[in-house]
Amino acid sequence: MGDILTVHNLNKSFGSKHVLHDVDFTVGEGRIVGLIGPNGAGKSTIMKTILGLINYESGEIQVAGQTVTPSSHEALANVGALIEYPGLYPYLTGWDHLDLFANGDHQLIHIQRIISKLNMDDFIKRLARGYSVGMKQKLGVAMALVNEPSLVILDEPMNGLDPQSIKDLRDLIIEESQKGTSFLISSHILSELEKLAQDVLIIDKGKIVSATTMHQLLVSQGRNTIFLQTSDDPKARDLLKAASFELDDGPQVRIIDRADDTLASALKTLINAGLDVNDMQREEGSLESSLLDLLAKDRVAD
Template sequence: MTVLKVANLNKKYGSKKVLHNVSFAIPKGSILGLIGPNGAGKSTIMKTIVGLTSANSGSIEIDGKQLTKHNRKALASVGTMIETPALYDNLSGIEHLHLYNEGQTTNAEIEQIMQETQIASFAKRKAKKYSLGMRQRLGIAITLLNHPKLLILDEPMNGLDPQSTHDLRDLLLKLAQRGISILISSHLLDELARIADSYVVINHGRVVQEAPADEFLSTGNQLVKIETTDAAKAAEVLNAAGLDAHVNDRKVEFPAADDALNTGLVALVNAHIKITNVEQSNADLEESLLKLLTSDNQKEEQ
């Protein structure tokens, strides 16, 4: 079942066109990562979906209901957090939940949401005393009040400490397992790679690629990554052996083409360089994204 369907979305600000025939879909219980550089159009797409701005053409369907300028009923099943949640400093967390509850959620359900989002321990404190992580978690709790079938989250991990990021990641995975679909943008690609089922890459307001996570990552070159006691020396030895090696994050890497792994290991052993770990893997999300954007930018310049 498709929860969100965006088709041929176009948007202009004055004479400048910022979205060009954007199309993608999210099935029930799936997490879709919306990624791309700053100014690519990610926030505009999200704001258009939730009705904060209107498209010039195209269609948006949420849970089988068409969203139009004069019919916003489809948004009843959407929870939204775009940018940092706007909170009232003199209200507590629980007061915020009751304020934004439109009668759809019982007190017992509010208690359950507080437990799920891990805000119960500070829910009675005023928001002015909250850290950014607390504010983000309260923002997520507010989005869950209307029993959403779709969550739209714009950079929810920005500024969070590692523990808060971990907790938010676990929460989003649990919500997806419950059947809630999630559209999320984030510059923290390593974190996004841990939860996303699929990706839509946006550049210059256009969809560059829409693909499942495993297919998207397979577009990157497969790499051999070796940890040694001397990465710089290892890179010299590997390059001398005809491999295109470089040091990245204290590991030496080179493309895993043909018999490259065996060639590299033999060269390092013969050079008496101690090998502490070897792995062979696809390029990560960041590498795959950069490859796509570089290719797309070159097309734009032609």
């Protein structure tokens, strides 16, 4: 399978402020890619530039091999998007919106499927002016998917959604990706993005600082930890530090798990010193902790 989206050496400025610096990445066919980073890092600017909503100084954007610019965007005919908040007509129903944007009657079965998957049946025939934030968000996602696009770009799609609605959206995105649709998703709800994204792009200060898979990111940042309760935790911490184990800050015995033999070596060190190990738990790292660690390391390197 090839790449549906290619962004190469993209640069963008607003006045004298250079906001995108040689941004370079690809999105594979049928892949779910998370675009994450701090506020103001350039996530929304990248998405708007891909969609031809704003121009760029240099670089290249291609969707399915076709170049995209604000004056040449034929390739976007097969791209769906939700950027920030959906633009809705207050005196049209949700169904009217989907019917308006659908390419022909053959989409009716697909439209009904999206409505059911996102649990929109109860309000889809009501006027959009009475919709809650969550209802509007669901309709915006549905509009992005209505024509079965090859690529879908979603900026904060989980805004205003309750836990069940977030799960419904997650399940729908995964199902669509398995059918071949690619997704580029930006979200501050990292715990949900961790369950969803296969690949991760991390951006900071307008630069892509990491482009990897979700699995590789979590493993490479080494944020899995081993939590131990011993007969003398302060002594255990001193012993482990002296033996060059890496520990989290704080009074508890929490070891950074960076190798296959970390647990066995730590237990041997403590037992040989005459300490009892009363309890042990493995704690897997999270996307949030991995992101913060990577950004911290990148900024130190700068």
